Amino acid sequence: MKFFVDTADIAEIRELQEAGIIDGVTTNPSLVLKANRPIKELLKEICEVTDGPVSGEVASIELDDMMREGKILADIAPNIVIKLPLTLNGLKACKRFTQEGLNTNVTLCFSANQALLAAKAGATYVSPFVGRLDDTNIDGMELIADIRQIYDNYGFDTQILAASIRTANHIREAALIGADVATVPAATLKAIVKHPLTDKGLDGFLADWKSTGQTIE
Ligand code: E4P
Numbered sequence: 001m002k003f004f005v006d007t008a009d010i011a012e013i014r015e016l017q018e019a020g021i022i023d024g025v026t027t028n029p030s031l032v033l034k035a036n037r038p039i040k041e042l043l044k045e046i047c048e049v050t051d052g053p054v055s056g057e058v059a060s061i062e063l064d065d066m067m068r069e070g071k072i073l074a075d076i077a078p079n080i081v082i083k084l085p086l087t088l089n090g091l092k093a094c095k096r097f098t099q100e101g102l103n104t105n106v107t108l109c110f111s112a113n114q115a116l117l118a119a120k121a122g123a124t125y126v127s128p129f130v131g132r133l134d135d136t137n138i139d140g141m142e143l144i145a146d147i148r149q150i151y152d153n154y155g156f157d158t159q160i161l162a163a164s165i166r167t168a169n170h171i172r173e174a175a176l177i178g179a180d181v182a183t184v185p186a187a188t189l190k191a192i193v194k195h196p197l198t199d200k201g202l203d204g205f206l207a208d209w210k211s212t213g214q215t216i217e
Pocket of ligand 1 (some may be wrong): 026127129
């Protein structure tokens, strides 16, 4: 399973990129608001830090405006993925961008039927929001499993991008189900590096090494 980091914070992206942990980046309007920078400048800098796919989201809901904004975003760098909402206009825009050979990420997906439509429109990625479904007492991970089965049933090559991931268990379950990608906040990605037995073992090795009186030269 690939990891994308769900952030527009350059320092976070750079750190995870240096550790070889991430394969790409997803942003959304709320993350751009948090970064408090002009979107074109921000996405350009993110695309300089990583050559993996970088999702940038259109801000309009009318088809012509989505097409115009998507083209502006795609012109920023070759690794931009145009992120479109799962609406009828979003699906129309997805189909057109796909025909033009551009990559798309259809976002705000909350049902298996919506994911089926995104695949039929030719989406490169579909983003089902696991955490936000969990918030409403619906098991978000069941949606990932349903989409996996439906895409496999019909041989769709749209990639399942498990989004709104909040916990280490979400990551593990998404990987077991076979999601193609999980987009994860930087703090959650850094948290899964750690294990108490790793820390305990390291403390022991450091103490024993000190007792040897040796240095590695
Ligand atoms: C996905 O692309 C979204 O940016 C993101 O995963 C939403 O997560 P949230 O529900 O934590 O805002």
